[in-house]
Structures are given as structure tokens and as C-alpha cells.
Amino acid sequence: MHVISWWSLAWCAIPVVLIAIVYARWSGKASEVLLSAARMTLQLIGVGYVLVALFDNPSPWITGAVLILMVSIASWIALRPVNHQRNYLKPTVIALACSAGLHLFISLVLVIGVETWYEPRVIIPLAGMYFANTMNAISLATERYHSELQEGKPEPKARLTAFQAAMIPQINSLLAVGLVSLPGMMTGQILSGVSPLIAVRYQIMIMTMVLGSGGCGAALMLWQLGRAQPSGQQTDNGMTDHKPADKDK
Structure with missing residues (x-):
């Protein structure tokens, strides 16, 4: 099995940058994809270390x-x-x-x-x-x-x-x-x-x-x-609306 080095993994930033450019030109929110990719990377690295510990001590x-x-x-x-x-x-x-x-x-x-x-x-x-x-x-x-x-x-x-x-x-x-x-x-x-x-x-x-x-x-x-x-008439937000029954006067 081929082992991917950390330096080789850096090339994976290319697709992230390409999509960030599209975001920047079309919506001006390139930070959304950049932050998501960064969060994904940190989460997976953290999970990797946690899994190593879990596997060694079930x-x-x-x-x-x-x-x-x-x-x-x-x-x-x-x-x-x-x-x-x-x-x-x-x-x-x-x-x-x-x-x-x-x-x-x-x-x-x-x-x-x-x-x-x-x-x-x-x-x-x-x-x-x-x-x-x-x-x-x-x-x-x-x-x-x-x-x-x-x-x-x-x-x-x-x-x-x-x-x-x-x-x-x-x-x-x-x-x-x-x-x-x-x-x-x-x-x-x-x-x-x-x-x-x-x-x-x-x-x-x-x-x-x-x-x-x-x-x-x-x-x-x-x-x-x-x-x-509940039973009753639907309101504008899709939920049903109950109206209390009129009490006898």
C-alpha cells in the first residue's frame, strides 16, 4: 500500500483553492470553503490520534x-x-x-x-x-x-x-x-x-x-x-393552530 506523506498531502490544497476562487468571484464568500476545509483537516487529524489511542486500548x-x-x-x-x-x-x-x-x-x-x-x-x-x-x-x-x-x-x-x-x-x-x-x-x-x-x-x-x-x-x-x-388549522409556518373554544357566557 502506498503511504501518502504530509508533504505530498499538501497538493490537496489545489482543489480547495480553485473552489475558493469560484466562491470569491461569484459570491464573495471564499472564507466559507477555506474555513470548512481547514476545519475538516484539523478534525480528521485529531480523530486520527484519538482512534490510534482507542485501537490500542479497547x-x-x-x-x-x-x-x-x-x-x-x-x-x-x-x-x-x-x-x-x-x-x-x-x-x-x-x-x-x-x-x-x-x-x-x-x-x-x-x-x-x-x-x-x-x-x-x-x-x-x-x-x-x-x-x-x-x-x-x-x-x-x-x-x-x-x-x-x-x-x-x-x-x-x-x-x-x-x-x-x-x-x-x-x-x-x-x-x-x-x-x-x-x-x-x-x-x-x-x-x-x-x-x-x-x-x-x-x-x-x-x-x-x-x-x-x-x-x-x-x-x-x-x-x-x-x-x-395537533389537529386544527395550519398556520403560515406549517404548524397547526388551536383556538380555544369559546366559553359559555
């Missing part, structure tokens, strides 16, 4: 704490399109944790058959992929659901439209894999010297679990939001 308590932290951050990021509405946070955490947790169990116990569930080398990479994809599905579903309600659409129609929108990236990735692209995990395994036929098995597991986790997460989120909708 612990169920530490692994559990990392998973809780990942769920919390992913839930907060998922609500960004709806301005982090507080009443959406609890259903987001429930949808993300339940959906990704179920598919982690299927992967670790039924498919891979690990002896210890908290092995960091296995559960953290898988959890990262499942949480990230489920987060995106929930985010898309929530934003579309909120928008549909704001436009005065009935709740069942808003729910269906939101779910279909959330599943577009999931379905597209299934249709394109192998023909248009080789997914990241499979590419990484092949570059590290693993047989493509072995890498294919892992990638099939990842793709199906991501599909299920994202779809179930979006569905569970929309189901909770639908139950939270």
Missing part, C-alpha cells in the same frame, strides 16, 4: 461514550436546514440512535459475527458511515417535511414527499455503485491490498445497511413529527 465504556457523542453531534447537524428547532431535537436523536443502532447490530452480530461488540476497529468506522448517512436522510426528510407544511400541504402528503426526497440519494447510490463509482470503503480496501471479491462483500453489507438505516431513520423521524402535529 474499552466498552469509551466506545459507548464515543457512540453517544457521535449521535449527539449528528443529531444537531441534521437539524441545520430547519434552523435547529428545539422541538425537533428529541425525535431526531431517537430516529438516529434507533435506526443506526439496529443496523449496527445486524452488521456486527449477524453479518460479521464479532466476538466483542465494542472493538473500536470495527464498530467506530461502521457507526460513522451509518450515522452520517442516516443523518443526511433525516436532514433531507425534515427540511422537505417542514417546507411542505409551510406551503399548506396536508400532513400525509408532506410526509410522503419528504420520505421520497430523503431516499433519492440512497436509491441513486444503489443504481450507480459498480457502474459509475467504487464506494469509499471498497476503494480503501482495494488500495490496502484486499482482494476485490472480499471488498465486494463488505461493500454490499455497507450499501444495504446504509439504505435501511437511512430509510428507517427518515421514516421514524417523519412518524414522530406527524404524531406531534
Whole structure:
């Protein structure tokens, strides 16, 4: 496997600079892409050192704490399109944790058959992929659901439209894999010297679990939001408005 040096990695700044130039000429906000790229680099370097420590000292308590932290951050990021509405946070955490947790169990116990569930080398990479994809599905579903309600659409129609929108990236990735692209995990395994036929098995597991986790997460989120909708007339912001009944005079 080829090892990338830090000096060679510096060439990765070229695409960042190119996009920053586009930002600067078109919107005047080049700092957005530059800060995002810098944050990404620092986060990944920091995570790299943390993972090295976790891999050398596996612990169920530490692994559990990392998973809780990942769920919390992913839930907060998922609500960004709806301005982090507080009443959406609890259903987001429930949808993300339940959906990704179920598919982690299927992967670790039924498919891979690990002896210890908290092995960091296995559960953290898988959890990262499942949480990230489920987060995106929930985010898309929530934003579309909120928008549909704001436009005065009935709740069942808003729910269906939101779910279909959330599943577009999931379905597209299934249709394109192998023909248009080789997914990241499979590419990484092949570059590290693993047989493509072995890498294919892992990638099939990842793709199906991501599909299920994202779809179930979006569905569970929309189901909770639908139950939270009180009966009554919808207001301009898509929520329903209850008017207290007139008391007998």
C-alpha cells in the first residue's frame, strides 16, 4: 500500500483553492470553503490520534461514550436546514440512535459475527458511515417535511414527499455503485491490498445497511413529527393552530 506523506498531502490544497476562487468571484464568500476545509483537516487529524489511542486500548465504556457523542453531534447537524428547532431535537436523536443502532447490530452480530461488540476497529468506522448517512436522510426528510407544511400541504402528503426526497440519494447510490463509482470503503480496501471479491462483500453489507438505516431513520423521524402535529388549522409556518373554544357566557 502506498503511504501518502504530509508533504505530498499538501497538493490537496489545489482543489480547495480553485473552489475558493469560484466562491470569491461569484459570491464573495471564499472564507466559507477555506474555513470548512481547514476545519475538516484539523478534525480528521485529531480523530486520527484519538482512534490510534482507542485501537490500542479497547474499552466498552469509551466506545459507548464515543457512540453517544457521535449521535449527539449528528443529531444537531441534521437539524441545520430547519434552523435547529428545539422541538425537533428529541425525535431526531431517537430516529438516529434507533435506526443506526439496529443496523449496527445486524452488521456486527449477524453479518460479521464479532466476538466483542465494542472493538473500536470495527464498530467506530461502521457507526460513522451509518450515522452520517442516516443523518443526511433525516436532514433531507425534515427540511422537505417542514417546507411542505409551510406551503399548506396536508400532513400525509408532506410526509410522503419528504420520505421520497430523503431516499433519492440512497436509491441513486444503489443504481450507480459498480457502474459509475467504487464506494469509499471498497476503494480503501482495494488500495490496502484486499482482494476485490472480499471488498465486494463488505461493500454490499455497507450499501444495504446504509439504505435501511437511512430509510428507517427518515421514516421514524417523519412518524414522530406527524404524531406531534395537533389537529386544527395550519398556520403560515406549517404548524397547526388551536383556538380555544369559546366559553359559555
